[in-house]
Amino acid sequence: MTDVKQAPVGNGAVGTGDNGHNGEPAVSLGARPRRPKPTAVVHLTVAERAAKGKAARVAAPRDAHGDWQPAADRRDPVDLLEEQAASRVRELVPIRYGRMLVSPFTFFRGAAYPMAADLADAPRTGLDVQLCGDAHLSNFGAFGAPDRRLVFSINDFDETLPGPFEWDVKRLVASFAVAGRDRGFDAKQRRSINRTVSRAYREAIREFAGMSNLDLWYSRIDVDEIAELAASQASGKQRKTFERNVAKARSKDSMKALSKLTQVVDGEPRIASDPPLIVPIEEVAAGAEGFDHAEFVRGVIRSYRRTLTPDRRELLERFRYVHAARKVVGVGSVGARAWIVLMLGRDEHDPLFLQVKEAQASVLEPFVGKSKFNHHGQRVVEGQRLTQAAGDIMLGWIRVADLEGVNRDFYIRQLWDGKGSALVELMDPSAMSLYAGLCGHALAKAHARSGDAIAISSYLGGGDSFDRALATFAEAYADQNERDYKALQDAVASGRVTAESGL
Template sequence: MSSPDERAAHGRRARKRAPRSSHGPWIPSADRVDPVVVLERQGADRLAELLPIRYGRMAASPFAFLRGAAAVMAGDLATGAHTDLTVQLCGDAHLLNFGLFASPERALLFDLNDFDETCPGPFEWDVKRLAASVAVAARDNGHSDKQAHQAARAGTTAYRTTMRRLAALGELAVWYERIDAHDLLPLVRSARHRARAEHTLAQATRRTSLHALAKLTETTPDGRRRIVHDPPLLEPAGVSDAAAIRKMFGDYRSTLAEERRRLLDRYRFVDAARKVVGVGSVGTRCFIVLLAGRDTDDPLFLQIKEATRSVVEEYVPQAGAPLHPGHRVVSGQRLMQAAGDIFLGWMTGPQGRAFYWRQLRDMKGSADVAGMPPDELLAYARLCGTALARAHARSGDRIAIAAYLGGADTFDRAVASFALRYADQTARDHTALRRAVADGVLTANPGL
């Protein structure tokens, strides 16, 4: 292992490869792939009947488009010079992929909460996607470009200053670092912001499997519990899918630690259904499974989600054979999150498709970004930048990254400028999607 001074020198040398100011410009390459074509390629291996829901959701606004267009932005980020300072990327670090969840000790934490695209790569790709999402969200909310720039810069500054703080800590101190949601309340100054924060925390605390039981199930005339039918968003799994899920269960179980397998064995299978989730994920195969423990009022909901190749993978060199996609998601989440879901696991399903399993609801919650006033969005961007730095510090060379970033705000200003320019690009791409829908190239089903 190199000394801290050698690691810091390595980080400073990266400025020659990618000067901090170089992160500011955004000029699309002459051979940039049409974003609609990128989305169509992604859809080729997805459930065709669900794609109109995906396009309908993405067409709703530029921010909704950005959420679903991780593949588009990954291709764009790969065209520029990069630092080669590698971390475990989230791969899709937009504002709504941060949120609340319960640790195994039942503490409510704030952290990244989506890892479908996780993959090793240059740390700045996550930072730039976060900053761009801040700028796009600000514009969607009617904020001025000055306010959008300030919020994007605040998130980037929080990332830089947090990384520099963590660079001075020992290894275990960094590993145990976490953001306890309840510790955030004293930092909220205004009564309005505090009320919204308290409401979000209260909602998350109630979002458990028992809460989902009331919302997602019904009792049949013969007294059995089953998942409600709400097509096309929630539909019964069918005989073949249910049989496949039961068969997959054993393989998934084997990826859990022994004590967690023991716990899982105390539950029995009740029902399964196909569920549409998110924006970018729509069309991938996703199911929820209802299990019962001591009795029917002791439920456990698990989500089974298809894992495909990360949108980042084709742009970064692979060290050896790529991981099983489900294993990639699980190992990336375990590496980046301060505390992990005890039921997180992976396996291979029918036709060789990869899946990962996790709890559907475990005190999960997210901020309502739509409609956030400028000062609140700025504060939330800071929080997300802090959480992202903590996640990156667990896998990357935090000393080298901190040295690259430096004590001045050069990087912050550059990334904030990029964020506004990429917000312009996102607006153009969103218009292209809506035009493709209007011209009949794509079919969209809005409002679902």
């Protein structure tokens, strides 16, 4: 999906059993991933892997992670944000800036690129994992696993790439420092929370390092387990808030989206227009003479389903396309092209809402190198599959040409599938400390699946040197974040960039 362009499509209609191979697809799946020549896999012993972790302390001493000073040639953060904006929908970029200007905390959510540039200057451990790339505390949450149980994990992979494990941990701990300031916590409370994040990560990595490969691969965090933890450690008010959040997540499905986002037109549900946040495809394509937007989207779906496994393709083919709209999402993602697609199954009470979200180059790419996948949608999907024990059954990807003939990559997932996020704005220090432990554990699980938990655990050791260093780093970087936030405020005040608030 994009600011759309008519393209050749296959002859079959989605939901008729057409396998998508008749005629030419409307979009491509992208070139094959860059694959090096096959080489033999080297299997180090546990002792050799542990020695590798200890050796990494020479290149990057654990206490050195606490150091933070902006480089003398540090780029202007607004320049970096504008660099990102160049490839986005121009009329939506002011909304992104408006959302970032709400507070230093919302600014941090959209400032993954400036932080990646800063982290690139630090010593590296060389212990690489599949990074989330934007591991702030609001990018963790609940979602429905294929067995329909709610699980807790990282839930945003737009920036995923392999890189040094410590980058994700630093961004996560810093996000808690920024959030603690936003909530008005004092320095002692924030320091305790910051250390809880890195301690939970360190202890979880040690736990995963002792697991068998299969036990590690199957390991996941069920929300029911979190409920037991909340029952034993949280206050009565916190438990009630948690229970409300879980109930809300369980109800957040395609039926809820149907009732919230659509209206009936001529007996058929249509996504309601609410510009500039939700704009139906016929409004986006207004003026494109001869453009058949319905057939275009059907062609997109035909091509997307080729990236699904056969069983999930069979499921998708039981739904027919009804309507699509462009929808603004998130903070950092605003301006990137994102669409929602409504499909119906057996009747109007059997909807499937898909989100089609643009995947641009990761903010990490200038600092860790290009992905082995030529298709950024596939990069996102494969990164998510590697790091999550349970993921969205409808994950797939496509490539579409826009009106200027520019190929744009997208990944596709369910819009709402039991998704729920923590309400940071309601947390007291105790609740945030509990959440800090969950996020640290979840990040360690993702890293253990994709990296070497034994080496990372050996590097971190059993003491709290790493914890103390990251707590110090987080507060120093929260100071930097406030300076960067002020830089954006000044840029808006001077007219250098435009912000649109309240959206």
